[in-house]
Amino acid sequence: MSVPPRNLTLHLPDEAATEALARQFAPLVGGAGGLPAGGRIHLQGDLGAGKTAFTRALLRACGIQGRIKSPSYALLESYKVSNLYFYHFDFYRFSDPREWLDAGFRDLLRDDAVVLIEWPERAEGLLPPPDMQISLAYAGPGRDATLTAHTARGQTWLNAIVPTPQAPSPPAAPSADA
Numbered sequence: 001m002s003v004p005p006r007n008l009t010l011h012l013p014d015e016a017a018t019e020a021l022a023r024q025f026a027p028l029v030g031g032a033g034g035l036p037a038g039g040r041i042h043l044q045g046d047l048g049a050g051k052t053a054f055t056r057a058l059l060r061a062c063g064i065q066g067r068i069k070s071p072s073y074a075l076l077e078s079y080k081v082s083n084l085y086f087y088h089f090d091f092y093r094f095s096d097p098r099e100w101l102d103a104g105f106r107d108l109l110r111d112d113a114v115v116l117i118e119w120p121e122r123a124e125g126l127l128p129p130p131d132m133q134i135s136l137a138y139a140g141p142g143r144d145a146t147l148t149a150h151t152a153r154g155q156t157w158l159n160a161i162v163p164t165p166q167a168p169s170p171p172a173a174p175s176a177d178a
């Protein structure tokens, strides 16, 4: 169901803040509290704005283990945890809509999968509106994130996001994808 867009802008002073915001999405897309699992998130912003950093932290918080590669060359990396599918797209190098159709990507935009798309504007016209768009912009040494809900599911997520900065998290364990 389409609803009027609603916005929330947050300042993310450092990468830990980006990751803390991403972690807030894990229970929302993972089906906690009776929400249907799945949903589509579009990530916009310049190179280095933090789209992949956000996605990695979200996938990690959803239980994905091992290396989480950026799909810059492959266009798509996919994962499965329990019965939930995760599709991480990056359309930075996307040029030909036939690529999209030939690869059967359209079939992956299911409501019961978690779909994260970097550079969605490069596949404009091929993508339905996401549940939520997250725009990341450079703001001093940090970033500003603007969250826009485009569906009822996205509004539910937006209402659940805590805008205040989280307490600093403890140092992360060394990980393979550093």
Ligand SMILES: Nc1ncnc2c1ncn2[C@@H]1O[C@H](COP(=O)(O)OP(=O)(O)O)[C@@H](O)[C@H]1O
Pocket: 012, 013, 014, 015, 016, 017, 018, 045, 046, 047, 048, 049, 050, 051, 052, 053, 054, 118, 141, 142, 143
């Ligand atoms: N809120 C933030 N403030 C400052 N630096 C950040 C923040 N979030 C992420 N970063 C850093 O910015 C870079 C983002 O890179 P990446 O996630 O690959 O960007 P993108 O996928 O948008 O091109 C990383 O070096 C990361 O450490």
Ligand SMILES: [Mg+2]
Pocket: 051, 052, 053, 070, 090, 118
């Ligand atoms: Mg990226």
